[in-house]
Amino acid sequence: MKDDKEHIKLDAIDKQSKAFFAGGTFRWKKGEAEVLAELNEQIRWQASARSFRLSMRMAAMAASFLLILALGSFLRFYSTTTEVSAGTHQMVDLPDGSTVDLNAGSSLSYYPYWWHFKRIVTLEGEAFFDVQQGQRFVVRSSQGKTQVLGTSFNILARGNRYRVTCLSGSVRVSSKQKRKVVLKPGSQAVVKPDGEIEVRQNIEPFSEISWRNDVFFFTATPIQEVFEEIERQYNVTIQTTIKEEVLYTGNFTKEQDVEDILGYVCPALGLKYSRKSPNLYFITQAIE
Amino acid sequence: MTREDFNFLFHTHFEEVRKYVFYRSGDEELATDIAQDTFMRLWEKRDDIRLETVKGLLLKMATDLYITRYHKEKRAFNFFNTFVPREDALTPEDQLNYEELKKAYEEALKSMPEKQRVVFLMNRVDELKYREIAEQLGLSVKAIEKRMSLALEHLKQQLKDKVSHIVLLILTSCLFRRFKN
Incomplete structure (x- = not known):
């Protein structure tokens, strides 16, 4: 009877709750449309x-x-360029303590902020390098490239001439035509206009770098090159009608006056000079 | 998912989500907020949503939001502020005691464990079958049956005096019928 009563009770609540909840309405304060509008916003x-x-x-x-x-x-x-005008020499200190002694009429440029990544300089003219030990040191010129680790050497890169003389350590020279040579102290590489490299052994290196001490040596040098050197060292202009191949061997020092030098260079080759204006000299064949 | 898709999903499921949270919390404002946030989250996750499973996912997201938020702010249970039962379906006596009955059910629902309450209300208010509830909540039909009978048991305990006269009424009507016969 009790179970039955319980069952009836549960049944009653079941029925009542069904009736009570089914079909009721929700009165939301906030409508669906309002919520959707907010969401869209x-x-x-x-x-x-x-x-x-x-x-x-x-x-x-x-x-x-x-x-x-x-x-x-x-x-x-960002690059730094040093240009040395005719008549002077200049010493350039590179960031790592390497030094470059620039001859008259030469220019040197390098990337100071990139120096620690790559030691690379561009040279046109003539310079003597004393390179600190370290990473590869590269000197670029229009006619060739010279690479070293730490050493001292002289580069001449003028016009179509390119000549590297090694004084200590070792130097690698390459031409644009991809020819390569390695120089030991006392040897010299001459890059020919066709890109071939001629190596000369047992060079007297001090005549190569004598320019640093204002002494200029010429050994069987075409006379045009000699005049060019005089032009650069004394900042004068020399005009000449000499076309033929005349070679000169000799030397001069800058302690001498330009006219003194012309005075013994010219007669030795059967030439004579005349001064047209303070800085202009005219050189012609001496008439017998 | 385009804006249109989203709006379609909103119209199809918003009410269900809101009711679900409301059944759990008995707090209309909270339910609306959470349902709204659920759809916000649906939009945010629109790229990895599959339409077939979106309903279960919505209820799951709502549950997560509810759990994290409900622990922060416990609010008053207030079911009949929002839900208005249909008076005309009730017995005349229940109609007479409508306000009292409402109060009694309010108390009973409030003290009912949340999980039972959700199942109970989904079945009573939305008239969903056990199978449908099981599907939506990701539970077995057995579990729904169990919760439902526990819910009824709970109501029976809570509404002792409120049903007693119904029982009496039923008993008397039975007697009457028998007497008549």
């Missing part, structure tokens, strides 16, 4: 906020990339 706002943030981030990335690029290329390509 929120979503639009969020979407645009997201793309804004995204584009800001993109812009920031692009800006920092450009900044790094600009800084990098500044460090890489």
Whole structure:
């Protein structure tokens, strides 16, 4: 009877709750439409906020990339150039303590901020290098390239002449035509206009670098080159009608006056000079 | 998912989600907020949503939101502020005691364990079959049956005096019928 009563009770509650809850209505304070409108608003706002943030981030990335690029290329390509005009010599100190002694009428440029990554200089003219031990040291000229580790050497790169003389350590010279030679102290490489390299052994290196002490040696040197050297050292202009191959052997020092030098260079070759203006000399065949 | 898809899903499922949270919490405002946030989350996750499983996913997201938020702010249970039962379906006597009955059910629902309450209300208010409830909540039909009978048991305990006269009524009507016969 008790079980039965319990069952009836449960049955009653089942029925009652069914009747009580079924078909009731919800009275929400906030309607579905209102919620959807809010969501749409929120979503639009969020979407645009997201793309804004995204584009800001993109812009920031692009800006920092450009900044790094600009800084990098500044460090890489900022160069220092030393030009030595005719009549003077100049000593250039490179960042690692290497020194370059530039002859008159020469120019040297290098990348100071890139120096620690790559020791590379560009030379036109003539210079004596004393290179500190370290990474590869490269001297580029229009006619050839010289690479060393740590040594001292002289490079002459004028017009189509390219001549490297090694004084200590070892030096590798390559021409544009990819010929390569390695120089030991006392040897010299001459790059010919066709790119072939001639190596001369047992050079007297001090005559090669005597220019540093204002002494100029010429051994069977075409007279045009001798005059060019005089022009550079004394900052004068020499005009000449001499076309034929005349070789000169001799030397002079800058302690002497330009006219003294012309005075013994010319007669030895059957030439004579005349002064047209303070810095202009005219050289012709001496008439017998 | 386009805006149209989203709006379609909203119209199809928003009410269910909101009711589900409301059954759990008995707090209308909380239910609306959580349902709204659930759809916000649906939009955020729109790229990795499959339409076949979206309903179960919505209830799951709502549950997660509810659990994290409900622990923060426990609010008052207030079912009949929002839900209005149909008076006309009730027995005349229940109609007479409508307000009292409402109060009694409010108390009974409030003290009922949440999981039973959700199942009970989905079955009573939305008139969903056990199988349908099981599907939506990701439970077995057995579990739903169990919760349902526990819920009824709970109501029986809570509504002792409120049903007693119904029982009496039923008994008397039975007697009457017998007497008549």
